[in-house]
Amino acid sequence: xxxxxxxxxxxKILNGVDTEAVSRAVSALNENPELAAxxxxxxxxxxxxxxxxxxxxxxxxxxxxxxHLKAFELDSDEPPTLAGKDLGANPVEHLLNALAAxxxxxxxxxxxxxxxxxxxxxxxxxxxxxxxxxxxxSNEVRRGYQNIRVKFRxxxxxxxxxxxxxxxxxxxxxDVVSKGTSVDVQVEKM
Amino acid sequence: xxxxxxxxxxxKILNGVDTEAVSRAVSALNENPELAAxxxxxxxxxxxxxxxxxxxxxxxxxxxxxxHLKAFELDSDEPPTLAGKDLGANPVEHLLNALAAxxxxxxxxxxxxxxxxxxxxxxxxxxxxxxxxxxxxSNEVRRGYQNIRVKFRxxxxxxxxxxxxxxxxxxxxxDVVSKGTSVDVQVEKM
Numbered sequence: 001x002x003x004x005x006x007x008x009x010x011x012k013i014l015n016g017v018d019t020e021a022v023s024r025a026v027s028a029l030n031e032n033p034e035l036a037a038x039x040x041x042x043x044x045x046x047x048x049x050x051x052x053x054x055x056x057x058x059x060x061x062x063x064x065x066x067x068h069l070k071a072f073e074l075d076s077d078e079p080p081t082l083a084g085k086d087l088g089a090n091p092v093e094h095l096l097n098a099l100a101a102x103x104x105x106x107x108x109x110x111x112x113x114x115x116x117x118x119x120x121x122x123x124x125x126x127x128x129x130x131x132x133x134x135x136x137x138s139n140e141v142r143r144g145y146q147n148i149r150v151k152f153r154x155x156x157x158x159x160x161x162x163x164x165x166x167x168x169x170x171x172x173x174x175d176v177v178s179k180g181t182s183v184d185v186q187v188e189k190m
Numbered sequence: 191x192x193x194x195x196x197x198x199x200x201x202k203i204l205n206g207v208d209t210e211a212v213s214r215a216v217s218a219l220n221e222n223p224e225l226a227a228x229x230x231x232x233x234x235x236x237x238x239x240x241x242x243x244x245x246x247x248x249x250x251x252x253x254x255x256x257x258h259l260k261a262f263e264l265d266s267d268e269p270p271t272l273a274g275k276d277l278g279a280n281p282v283e284h285l286l287n288a289l290a291a292x293x294x295x296x297x298x299x300x301x302x303x304x305x306x307x308x309x310x311x312x313x314x315x316x317x318x319x320x321x322x323x324x325x326x327x328s329n330e331v332r333r334g335y336q337n338i339r340v341k342f343r344x345x346x347x348x349x350x351x352x353x354x355x356x357x358x359x360x361x362x363x364x365d366v367v368s369k370g371t372s373v374d375v376q377v378e379k380m
Contacts, residue, residue: 016239022273026325033328036321040283044290046311049206052294054287056279061271061321068269069276072283076291079258081251083208083215083299086259089246091292091363093230093262097244098288100234101266102281103375104242106324109273120380121236131226131251134296134362135216138223144365147372155380165377172324173281175334180370182337185293187355190310190345 010115017112035062050078051087092145095177096125102173103150110167111160118164120155148177200305207302225252240268241277282335285367286315292363293340300357301350308354310345338367 010019029036039060046052057071076091078084089097100123111118127148133141154164168174200209219226229250236242247261266281268274279287290313301308317338323331344354358364 016241018239018273025273026327029322029325030327033320033322036325036327038319038321040280040286040317040319042283042286042290042315044287044294044313044315046294046298046308049208049298050295051206052291052311054290056283056287059269059283066269066271068279072279074264074279074284074287076287076295078295079249079256081256083212089258089262089264090230091288091295091361093232093246093249094264094284094288094291095363095366096230096232097234097246097264097266098281098284099373100232100244101242101284104234104236105240105266105268105281108236108239118236121242122380123234125232125234127230129228129230129362130223131228132219132223133365134360135219135226136360137216137220137226142365142371143360144362144369145371147374150373150375152375152377153380154377158379161377161379165375168375168377170324170326170333171281172319172334173285174373174375175323175332176285176370177366178370178373179334180366180368181332181335183289183340183364183368184337185340185342185355185358185364187342187344187351187358189348189351190312190343 010113014112014115015108015118017109019112022109022113037061050076050082050084050090052076092127092129095145096127096148098173099148099150099177100125102171103152103168106171106174107152107164107168110170111164114167116156116160116163118154118156121152123150123152125150200303204302204305205298205308207299209302212299212303227251240266240272240274240280242266282317282319285335286317286338288363289338289367290315290340292361293342293358296361296364297342297354297358300360301354304353304357306346306350306353308344308346311342313340313342315340
């Protein structure tokens with residue numbers, strides 16, 4: 001990784017990130033690229049109307065299946081305005097959460113590896129969806145977000161701001177949401 | 191909306207969806223397109239290392255700001271393998287949740303509006319990420335998912351399966367994840 005300071009000059013912990021451990025991981029993946037092939041997994045079960053439930057219990061990485069310390073349970077639903085019971089954030093709100101979380105974590109980790117200290121970090125996200133697309137009222141309106149705006153506020157030296165913006169864009173979710181990726185959908189009979 | 195049966199022929203509730211209410215909403219948005227301009231919103235706060243927290247409390251739609259029945263709180267973290275404490279699903283797992291939830295809800299709602307009954311619905315998702323992209327070890331490896339596989343199992347008449355697959359792809363999150371969208375990132379000093 002193109003860190004500007006040698007590993008010895010970095011604080012062992014910066015922004016809460018164990019820079020020594022991450023640097024060791026980078027070296028290991030550099031030497032054994034096959035260990036870098038991760039697979040993230042999820043099971044979802046529809047409950048009723050707009051309500052469904054996801055369970056995330058394990059993933060594959062560093063050549064092995066790895067259990068999370070506990071399974072994560074996530075509910076989605078639609079608000080009453082969209083005919084649901086509001087038993088969870090809706091899918092497009094969950095997408096904003098994935099994007100906010102990934103931009104944030106990416107900024108924090110990559111800043112730590114470059115010796116940039118962040119004392120506090122908040123964001124607000126807003127995305128525009130014209131429901132005429134989803135509902136099929138107009139074929140000229142796209143179904144997903146037309147635009148997503150992300151506003152970060154960072155407690156750090158002012159000279160770091162432009163750098164942090166660039167680092168946040170190394171985010172895997174930003175990559176997918178801004179560029180798209182291949183999604184293969186199969187439907188079988190239960 | 192291109193429903194095949196007239197509104198009168200549809201059951202009032204199908205797949206848990208109030209088809210009368212949704213059909214009324216479609217008519218209202220058809221007559222007043224400005225009501226279809228929704229804005230979904232989220233606030234996120236970094237806590238430490240890979241741990242951050244999102245709050246989703248309101249959105250804009252049908253010409254007004256609308257509060258959720260309660261605020262939804264979501265945590266993200268990285269597993270110990272990725273230098274975190276595993277206090278929540280990680281961002282790319284949250285992305286899979288958004289995609290699973292949206293494909294599911296879209297299939298269920300659009301099936302209801304076409305008179306297709308779904309008795310049960312489950313999915314498993316898996317996505318491939320080569321961490322050499324995120325870590326900057328290789329510039330030739332993309333940072334986000336290279337591919338996402340979605341496997342649905344549906345309890346329904348076998349003749350509905352191909353139709354349900356096509357309907358699921360009307361999903362707003364599928365649209366964004368498969369095609370990408372505009373994301374504007376700003377970083378200001380706190």
